[in-house]
Amino acid sequence: MNVLNSRIFFITTLILGFFYCQLAWSANNAFEFSLQRMTYNEGSKSISIGLRNNEKKAYLVQASMRWLDESTGLQLIDKKENPPFILTPLLQKIEPEEYYEWVIKFTGSESTIPTDRESVYISQFRLIPSTSEETPNVQMNFIRALNFKVYYRPKSLEGIEIKDAEKKLSFSIDGNKIIAKNDSPIYLAFNTIKINGKEIELQELSKNVPPFGTQEYLFSNEKKITSIHWQILDEFMFPLDEKIKTVN
16 A cells, blocks of 8 residues: 555544434445444443445555544544543554454543543544555545544443433524533434524534533524424434424
């Protein structure tokens, strides 16, 4: 695999919770993976993430754990300390039609992580396409970065289900922003949010509502807000029943 003489362009795809249901990739696309919320329960040995290469060429996959800027739900940030997880193997070649699973292990100190709420981190997979000796020395390669959210759930939250946590979700409107308030101890991710029946931008849905916190979602200006519709994603990244709030 030779990428040194290639012009490399990076495309980053941030994946909500695990992934948006609307954007789930199938066998017709480059990589396929199962839809589920990646939750590491305190005390577990490990969890895994699997990818299948549906293309006709091999990829070198570079794996790492990253910090997430929760205010945007999109930006990755750097800190002096490493995330409390390790993703292995760090480098793995995945052949055409091959399926491979990476292992996520907790390597941090549980004493440094909140015990009354979930925490979130990013597992990143950079997909470096293979090149052959016959290809020109200068070519364009697009390196995609797939980012999966990984949730750390302390033992004190054992047994909590998203359908129950949703009952502690409320909304308010401030100009062209909808403010979601989450009074539960776990992260909540949206499949859709509609204002007066119109869906907000897909990118906005990358932002989860943090535990015991709020999140803002922008929408196009409406003269009068009459209703808010939403769907929360469950543990298997399927949307729960749509809920409606009438605004007076």
